[in-house]
Amino acid sequence: MAPILGCIADDFTGATDLANMLVRGGMRTVQLIGVPGAATEIPEADAIVVALKSRTNPAAEAVAQSRESLRWLKGAGCRQFFFKYCSTFDSTDDGNIGPVTDALMEDLGTGVTVACPAFPENGRTIFNGHLFVGTQLLSDSPMRNHPLTPMTDSNLVSVLQRQTKKQVKLLQFTTVDAGGEAISAALKVIESDGGGIAIVDAILDNHLESIGYGVRDLPLITGGSGVAIGLPENYRRQGLLADSSAADRLPSIEGKAAVLAGSCSVATLGQIERFREEHPALAVDALRLARGEDVVGEALDWAYGKSAEGPVLIYASQPAEKVREIQSELGRAEAGALIEDAMAGIARGLVDAGVRRLVVAGGETSGAVVSALGVKGLQIGAQIDPGVPATVSLGGEQIALALKSGNFGGQDFFAKALAEMP
Numbered sequence: 001m002a003p004i005l006g007c008i009a010d011d012f013t014g015a016t017d018l019a020n021m022l023v024r025g026g027m028r029t030v031q032l033i034g035v036p037g038a039a040t041e042i043p044e045a046d047a048i049v050v051a052l053k054s055r056t057n058p059a060a061e062a063v064a065q066s067r068e069s070l071r072w073l074k075g076a077g078c079r080q081f082f083f084k085y086c087s088t089f090d091s092t093d094d095g096n097i098g099p100v101t102d103a104l105m106e107d108l109g110t111g112v113t114v115a116c117p118a119f120p121e122n123g124r125t126i127f128n129g130h131l132f133v134g135t136q137l138l139s140d141s142p143m144r145n146h147p148l149t150p151m152t153d154s155n156l157v158s159v160l161q162r163q164t165k166k167q168v169k170l171l172q173f174t175t176v177d178a179g180g181e182a183i184s185a186a187l188k189v190i191e192s193d194g195g196g197i198a199i200v201d202a203i204l205d206n207h208l209e210s211i212g213y214g215v216r217d218l219p220l221i222t223g224g225s226g227v228a229i230g231l232p233e234n235y236r237r238q239g240l241l242a243d244s245s246a247a248d249r250l251p252s253i254e255g256k257a258a259v260l261a262g263s264c265s266v267a268t269l270g271q272i273e274r275f276r277e278e279h280p281a282l283a284v285d286a287l288r289l290a291r292g293e294d295v296v297g298e299a300l301d302w303a304y305g306k307s308a309e310g311p312v313l314i315y316a317s318q319p320a321e322k323v324r325e326i327q328s329e330l331g332r333a334e335a336g337a338l339i340e341d342a343m344a345g346i347a348r349g350l351v352d353a354g355v356r357r358l359v360v361a362g363g364e365t366s367g368a369v370v371s372a373l374g375v376k377g378l379q380i381g382a383q384i385d386p387g388v389p390a391t392v393s394l395g396g397e398q399i400a401l402a403l404k405s406g407n408f409g410g411q412d413f414f415a416k417a418l419a420e421m422p
């Protein structure tokens with residue numbers, strides 16, 4: 001049977017996060033890496049998530065890749081489509097959430113969609129259009145210091161309106177709290193009133209379930225993984241999805257293990273500190289990289305030397321003040337790209353030396369690593385922590401991978417992931 005839901009994610013950890021949510025709902029889900037081509041086989045799955053690395057690309061590139069992915073997903077037979085971006089709405093005033101949403105709406109011939117990054121399980125809630133991270137407004141949270149997409153405005157209606165030509169409207173809490181029928185009625189009113197993109201308030205999972213029901217007839221849904229909670233039940237009700245208890249089964253993978261971190265989020269910095277207490281750890285120095293020193297070769301030699309001591313950690317992550325210093329010397333994008341290339345080279349070297357179990361922290365970092373490993377797709381397994389599943393690569397050498405969004409995971413995430421990966 002053809003897949004039901006076709007998803008386009010703007011980064012790799014975001015893609016696994018969404019896939020995790022769908023698998024939890026009983027949908028067999030496959031993640032494809034990069035824009036699928038004519039020769040890409042349609043996987044046997046209920047949902048396909050195309051993972052792009054487009055979050056910080058120029059908007060025109062992100063739009064082109066998203067459109068091409070949509071074309072492929074339509075060709076694969078998907079009936080509903082999902083554009084996944086970060087639960088902290090990571091973007092700049094130049095894009096890419098607005099331009100990609102506009103293009104997908106146009107290609108699907110729809111005048112209305114929702115934009116809902118809420119993910120209460122990970123502390124992201126939306127009230128009166130304002131995004132909260134835990135108890136803080138987005139603009140007061142550590143996201144204001146993100147190395148690539150600093151978020152300094154919590155009002156999502158304003159943030160999105162700066163990125164799109166469409167009208168951005170607010171679907172308020174009172175409507176959401178009234179349930180799925182009230183939400184679909186409100187969306188119909190928006191549609192007949194000139195259409196647009198509705199930022200949708202949500203505080204609890206039951207709001208996301210109502211939103212899931214309320215968007216059952218929309219061709220396109222946009223948001224974080226949370227808003228996917230209610231979708232599998234729609235498909236079951238429509239007779240499209242069988243009960244599937246084995247949606248998260250993975251093959252087991254033998255081999256050495258390592259952790260790579262390029263995320264500078266507060267959560268990742270804490271996880272690094274914790275892992276360092278019991279495992280060998282090495283910091284990658286961005287300024288030495290920029291001077292052309294063989295930092296990658298040294299890191300690999302160090303890792304080979306430590307391989308008898310169990311899993312090693314190699315990280316570029318630094319606290320915000322240090323990142324600012326490095327960026328003022330190298331440039332924001334340049335520093336990011338330089339470090340991503342280095343982490344990719346280290347991952348390649350580690351896998352060549354027999355590593356088969358890899359935890360990667362950071363969305364952009366995961367994109368760089370997975371691309372360098374030539375991984376074409378990921379089979380999605382059980383959740384390790386909210387938003388992060390275990391996965392196994394598809395095609396070529398099988399590698400167990402846990403791709404962790406910078407902000408996600410408990411303090412012992414790295415050790416927990418290595419213990420729970422297949």
Ligand SMILES: Nc1ncnc2c1ncn2[C@@H]1O[C@H](COP(=O)(O)OP(=O)(O)O)[C@@H](O)[C@H]1O
Binds near residue numbers: 318326364
């Ligand atoms: N020490 C550093 N200085 C500057 N930039 C860094 C440093 N360490 C990592 N980066 C860059 O910061 C970005 C982090 O983004 P990402 O990997 O998506 O993490 P997150 O998931 O926390 O957003 C990457 O481009 C990475 O290369």
Ligand SMILES: O=C(O)[C@@H](O)C(=O)COP(=O)(O)O
Binds near residue numbers: 013088225404406407
């Ligand atoms: O929605 C989320 O928060 C994540 O799925 C996500 O997109 C992660 O992005 P990074 O923080 O850049 O890893």
